[in-house]
Amino acid sequence: MDLIWDGVGEAFRILATGDRDVWEIALRSLLVSGSATGLALIIGILAGAALAFRRFPGRNLAVTLVNTGMGLPPVVVGLVVAILLWRSGPLGDLNLIYSPAAMVIAQTVIAAPLVTAFTVAALGSLPPRLRPQLYALGASRLQMLWLVLVEARLPLLAAIMAGFGAAVSEVGASIMVGGNLKGETRVLTTSVVQEVSRGEFAPAIALSIILLVLIFLVNLVLTSVQQHERSL
Amino acid sequence: MTAKLSLRDVAVRRGPREVLRVPELDVREGELLAVLGPNGAGKTTLVQCLALLERPAEGEVRFEGEPVAGRELALRRRMAAVFQESLLLNRSVESNVGLGLTLRGMPASERVGRVAHWLARFDVAALAKRSAKRLSGGEAQRVSLARAFALEPEVLLLDEPFSALDQPTREALIEQLADVLQETRITTVFVTHHRDEAARLADRVAVLVNGRLRQVGPTDEVFTTPADETVAAYVGVEVAAAGRVVDETDGLVVLEVGDREVEVIAHGFTAGEALLCLRAEDVVLSPSGLEVPGSARNHLQAVVRRIVTSGAEVRVELDAGFPLVASITRRSLEDMGLAVGCSVVASFKATAAHLIARGRDRIDA
Numbered sequence: 353m354d355l356i357w358d359g360v361g362e363a364f365r366i367l368a369t370g371d372r373d374v375w376e377i378a379l380r381s382l383l384v385s386g387s388a389t390g391l392a393l394i395i396g397i398l399a400g401a402a403l404a405f406r407r408f409p410g411r412n413l414a415v416t417l418v419n420t421g422m423g424l425p426p427v428v429v430g431l432v433v434a435i436l437l438w439r440s441g442p443l444g445d446l447n448l449i450y451s452p453a454a455m456v457i458a459q460t461v462i463a464a465p466l467v468t469a470f471t472v473a474a475l476g477s478l479p480p481r482l483r484p485q486l487y488a489l490g491a492s493r494l495q496m497l498w499l500v501l502v503e504a505r506l507p508l509l510a511a512i513m514a515g516f517g518a519a520v521s522e523v524g525a526s527i528m529v530g531g532n533l534k535g536e537t538r539v540l541t542t543s544v545v546q547e548v549s550r551g552e553f554a555p556a557i558a559l560s561i562i563l564l565v566l567i568f569l570v571n572l573v574l575t576s577v578q579q580h581e582r583s584l
Numbered sequence: 585m586t587a588k589l590s591l592r593d594v595a596v597r598r599g600p601r602e603v604l605r606v607p608e609l610d611v612r613e614g615e616l617l618a619v620l621g622p623n624g625a626g627k628t629t630l631v632q633c634l635a636l637l638e639r640p641a642e643g644e645v646r647f648e649g650e651p652v653a654g655r656e657l658a659l660r661r662r663m664a665a666v667f668q669e670s671l672l673l674n675r676s677v678e679s680n681v682g683l684g685l686t687l688r689g690m691p692a693s694e695r696v697g698r699v700a701h702w703l704a705r706f707d708v709a710a711l712a713k714r715s716a717k718r719l720s721g722g723e724a725q726r727v728s729l730a731r732a733f734a735l736e737p738e739v740l741l742l743d744e745p746f747s748a749l750d751q752p753t754r755e756a757l758i759e760q761l762a763d764v765l766q767e768t769r770i771t772t773v774f775v776t777h778h779r780d781e782a783a784r785l786a787d788r789v790a791v792l793v794n795g796r797l798r799q800v801g802p803t804d805e806v807f808t809t810p811a812d813e814t815v816a817a818y819v820g821v822e823v824a825a826a827g828r829v830v831d832e833t834d835g836l837v838v839l840e841v842g843d844r845e846v847e848v849i850a851h852g853f854t855a856g857e858a859l860l861c862l863r864a865e866d867v868v869l870s871p872s873g874l875e876v877p878g879s880a881r882n883h884l885q886a887v888v889r890r891i892v893t894s895g896a897e898v899r900v901e902l903d904a905g906f907p908l909v910a911s912i913t914r915r916s917l918e919d920m921g922l923a924v925g926c927s928v929v930a931s932f933k934a935t936a937a938h939l940i941a942r943g944r945d946r947i948d949a
Contacts, residue, residue: 481667484637488665488741489684489731492657503673 355553362554363561374555378562381539384452385520388459392515395464397508400471401497405483415472421465426458430525433458437529450531455539458525463515470511474504506581509574516570520563540566586649588613588771589634589739594643596629596795604629604640604795611739616765616772618786618803620779620818626795627775631743634773635665661688664732665741668748670724672716677708677727680716684735702730705764722753729757733764740765740772746781758784779820783807791815808863809938816861816940824860825906826942829853836934844905847881850939857942864899864911866936871920872927880931884908888926891917904930 366374403415435441437449437457448454478500486496501508523541530537532546540563547556587610596604604626611617611634621627632638633645636656645652647659664684672680682699690698703709706726711719716727725745732740745761746754762785765772776782782789783803790800791810799811810816816823827841837850839860846860868880886904893899898917902908908930922928 479669479671481669482671484632484635485665485667485671487637487660488635488663490657490661490687490735492687495687499673 359553359557363558366555366558367561371558374558374562376535377538377540377543377559378566380452380537381520381541381563382566384455384526384539385459385516388456388463388519389512389516391456391460392463392467392519393512395460396467396511396515397471397501399464400468400511401475401501403468404472404475418465418468418472422469424462424465425524426462426522427524427528429458429461430528433461433525434528449529450533450537452530452537454529455526455537458529459519459522462522462525463519466518467511467515470514471504471508474507474511475500477507478504506578509578513571513574517567520567586613587611587646588648589773590646590649591630591633591640592644592646594633594640594645596626596633596638596640602795604633606630606643606797609790609797609800611771611773612788614769614771615787616774616785618782618789619773619775619792620777620782620789621792622777622818625792627777627792628743629795630792631665631741631773631775634739635663635741636660637665662737663739663741664735664737665743666725666728666732666745668744670719670721670728672719672724672727672731674715674717676712677714677716677719678703678712680727681731681734684731688735698734698736699730702734703727705733706730706760721749722757725749725753725757729761733768736768737770740770742772742774744775744777747777761785779807779818789819791818793818810861810940812940813859816859821861821863821938822909823940824862824908826857826859827906829855829858837939839939842905844884846884846937847934848937848939849934850937853939853941859940859942860906861938861940862908862932862936864909866932867908867910868931869900869910869912869916869920869922869928870931872929878931879933880936881934882937883929883931886928886930888922888924888928891922891924893917902928902930 399418403411403418433454434449436443437446437454438444439449448457482503483496483500486499491499521541523545526539527542527545530539530542532538532542540559544556544559544563547553547559589611591606591609594604594606595602619627619630629638633640636645636652636659652659673683678699681703682695685695685698700709700712703712706729708723708726708730711723711727716724719727729745746757749757758781765785774781774785786803788801789803789806791798791806793814798815799806806815807819807821810819810821813823825841827839827846829837830840830845831838832854835849835851837848837853839846839848839858841860848860868878872885884904886902886908888900889903890901891898892901893914896914898912898914900910900912900917900922902910910930920928
C-alpha cells in the first residue's frame with residue numbers, strides 16, 4: 353500500500369511544484385488529441401451525414417464498416433499508419449513519422465469511426481420529414497446540412513466527447529508512429545507507459561491524474577453545455 | 585390562362601410499385617385546389633413533386649408553363665409548404681418563423697417586421713420568444729403556418745396541415761386559414777382526407793385514389809356529380825342502388841330501381857344500367873299520409889330500418905324498395921316521432937340525384 357500512497361503524495365508534489373516537463377506533456381496531449389478530434393469531427397460528420405441521409409448501394413456494408421471501426425484496435429491503426437509514413441513507405445517523403453502530425457493522423461483514424469457512428473445516430477433521431485421541410489422553406493443543400501447539424505447539436509456533443517476520449521486515451525498507436533520522443537512526441541499516455549516500465553510510479557500517477565482531470569474537464573464543459581441547452 | 589404549377593405525364597415509383605401516375609394536372613393562378621383522397625393514395629407524393637422535393641421517374645413538373653429542371657432551388661424559394669407535423673426547429677418561435685427569410689438572405693431589419701406581422705396574424709405573437717419545443721400541437725401548427733406565410737410565397741402547398749389536431753383547434757384554424765387565403769389569394773394546393781376541409785376551402789377538387797386522379801373539377805361539381813363510385817364515397821354521396829334507364833326526355837331520365845321508378849336530371853344516359861347517387865342531406869322525410877309540400881319530383885313510400893344518431897345529426901336508413909339514407913336533425917326526428925319500422929315518405933328533387941354509368945369504376949380502390 354505504501355507504494356500507492358507514496359506515489360500519490362509524490363504525484364501531488366510534482367503537480368504542485370509545476371514540473372515543466374509534466375505540463376508540457378499535458379499541453380501536447382491536449383493539442384494532439386484536440387487536433388485529431390477536430391479532424392475526426394470534420395470527417396465523421398460528413399461521412400455520418402452521408403450515411404444518415406443518402407441511400408446508395410453498399411450503404412449497409414458502409415455502416416457495418418463504421419461500426420467495426422469503432423472497435424478498431426489502436427495497435428493495428430498504429431501499424432498501418434507507421435507503414436504508410438515509414439521513410440521508405442508510400443508517404444515516406446512527407447517525413448511525418450515520429451512527429452506529432454503522425455500521432456494526429458493515427459488518433460484521427462481511431463476517433464473518426466466513433467464520430468461517424470454518433471453522427472448517424474444523432475441525425476437519425478431527427479424527424480424524417482424535417483429535411484424535406486427545410487428544403488421546402490428554401491434551404492440549399494449546405495444550408496440544410498448546417499440546420500440539421502445545429503438541430504442535432506445535443507446528441508452531437510456526445511460525438512465530441514467520445515471522439516476526444518478515444519483520442520486522448522490512446523497509447524499503442526501513438527508510441528508506434530510518434531516514438532515517445534522527449535520534448536517532441538511525448539504525451540500523457542506514452543509517458544505513463546514509459547514511467548511504469550521504469551518502475552517510476554509517482555510520475556506515472558501524476559500524469560494519470562492529469563489525464564483523468566483533462567478528460568473530466570472536457571466532458572464537464574460539454575455536458576454543462578448540453579444540460580443548459582436542454583433546460584431552455 | 586397558363587397554370588401556375590403543373591404536372592405532365594408524371595409517374596413516381598417506389599421500387600417496382602408505381603405509387604403515382606398523373607397524366608395532367610394544372611394548378612391555376614390564384615386558385616385553391618384541394619387534393620382529396622384516402623391515406624396511402626399518393627397525396628403526399630403528389631405534393632412532394634409539386635414542391636420540387638421529389639423528381640418524378642417520368643414526366644415533368646412545370647412552373648408557369650416552363651419545365652423546372654435545373655432551377656429547383658430558385659423555384660422552391662418562390663413557394664412554401666406546411667406539413668402535417670409542424671417540424672419546428674429547436675429555437676425560439678420568432679426565429680422559426682423567420683427561418684425561410686434568413687435562408688433567402690433577407691436582412692434582419694426587414695425580417696423582424698414581417699415575422700411580427702405573421703405571428704400576430706395567426707394569434708401567436710405572445711409566443712414569439714418562447715422555445716418552439718414548448719408549444720401545444722395547435723400553437724405549433726399556427727407557428728408553422730406563420731412561417732410559410734411570412735415567405736409571402738407565390739404558391740403554398742399544404743399537406744394535411746390539420747390532421748394531427750383536435751377537432752375544435754382544427755375548425756378554428758381552418759377558418760383562420762380561409763380568411764388569410766381569401767385576403768392573399770395565394771395559389772394553394774391543399775391536401776386532405778377530410779372532405780369537409782376540401783368543401784370549405786377549395787375552388788376546385790382533385791380526387792386521388794390509388795395514385796390516380798379520378799376526377800378534377802370545381803368543388804360543387806365534384807361534390808354533387810362524382811365521376812364514379814369511389815369518388816362518390818369520398819365526397820359523401822351515397823350510392824343508393826343500381827337501376828335501368830327506361831326513358832329519357834330532354835335530360836330527364838326515368839330510372840327503374842327494383843319495382844320503383846325515379847326521375848333524375850342527367851345527361852348522356854339513354855339506356856342501360858346506371859347507379860343512383862344521392863346525398864343524405866338531399867333526402868327529405870315526411871310522415872306517411874300527409875300531402876308532401878315542395879317541388880321534389882320523387883316521393884317514395886319507405887320504411888325506417890335503422891336510426892343512427894351522432895350529435896345533432898341523425899342518419900335514417902330506409903327501405904324504399906332499395907336502400908336509401910336521409911340525414912335529418914335530431915329535432916325533426918323527435919317532431920316526426922320516427923322509430924324503426926315507421927312508414928314515411930322520402931322525397932328528393934330530380935336535380936339532387938345523380939347518375940353514374942356502371943362499369944366506370946374499373947380501377948377499384
